[in-house]
Amino acid sequence: MAKIGIILSGCGVYDGSEIHEAVITLLALDRAGAEVVMMAPNMEQAVVNHLTGEPVEGAIRNVLEESARIARGNISDIAAVNAADLDALFIPGGFGAAKNLCDFAFKGSDCDVHPDVARLIQDIVAAKKPLAAVCIAPALIAKILGDDKLNPQVTIGTDAETAGALSSMGATHLSCPVNEFIIDKENKIITSPAYMLAGSISEAAEGIEKTVDALMEMLD
């Protein structure tokens, strides 16, 4: 049974993992016969009121504890997870990927990545194991592997400004419709736009389900 790591970044599109993307990924992987290994960094995060879209001044939550809501408690501190424990890695989107796993949402191409997230992504790619990411999460990959001069080929859909930031971090950005995905064969990376472009949960699901299928095929 293939073990697929999933890096969560909280619970909610504006300050954590995009919930629909995470659950659709979990369901598609379970239906494909994979075992999932959920993880998140044990760190503080800022809070956004999802009813108003406004920051909640002074509020702090813990990324690992909030991610545990999506994981129904079945989750590990990413500091304790190694690439050797996994056959592949999947990173759902949501602003948590760009605010908690790294600070791309605030600093753009000058962002810093959480050290354990960077370590795991680097080790998975070095071990030639598949890496998938959707929505804004490919920004993480662009930063880490761009710095490593691996020229990752990724998509975040079609947004020119975000695509430009990814290019300036050393990635090659390829435009991609919501119901498709991009494969970087050299680095074994699969990316899909999901809610960067999706107008409905079905649209997000189509691209994510195809991404999971491509990931599982890459393991064969």
Place this chain on the structure above:
Amino acid sequence: MAKIGIILSGCGVYDGSEIHEAVITLLALDRAGAEVVMMAPNMEQAVVNHLTGEPVEGAIRNVLEESARIARGNISDIAAVNAADLDALFIPGGFGAAKNLCDFAFKGSDCDVHPDVARLIQDIVAAKKPLAAVCIAPALIAKILGDDKLNPQVTIGTDAETAGALSSMGATHLSCPVNEFIIDKENKIITSPAYMLAGSISEAAEGIEKTVDALMEMLD
């Protein structure tokens, strides 16, 4: 396009809506061509740390704001929603259904139901519009329609103690496997066990997807 109301109760299995159940419901309804109308009560809730399963002493969140995480902000206060606005109603499970929408988790068959939740369920049933509920949410239906002497036929799976509580509230409990559902034709109610029995997200999804299919068929 059929308008299906979804009553959320927070965000996370131990103190809110079960996230997998809610997202699987949203996806299945969207794929069936329905429009969803998400709602939750605007009220305070207690908080459970989903990493440890322990209550967070003194912590308070708002059910509507937390539910908005699942809804990506697209959600209404249930006080503003009427049965006339909807073609059917769906209630996912999670402890939020038994702690926030009512207090069945604390008081069992002596529980009280949030007045707007009770109003909407009564009005939907009176209008002969379909009502679906999964996991522990059928306890709400048992209490409300049991009090109204409508003898609802529902399932929460096979747990004898919970089933007994539903019976003592005036419902008829029927045992049901995780991948199936129960229909009360008289009251137009569809229920399925979901995570009351599911050992995996795929198992929960099978019953929920069948429940959504049955709901949509009932609308034809």
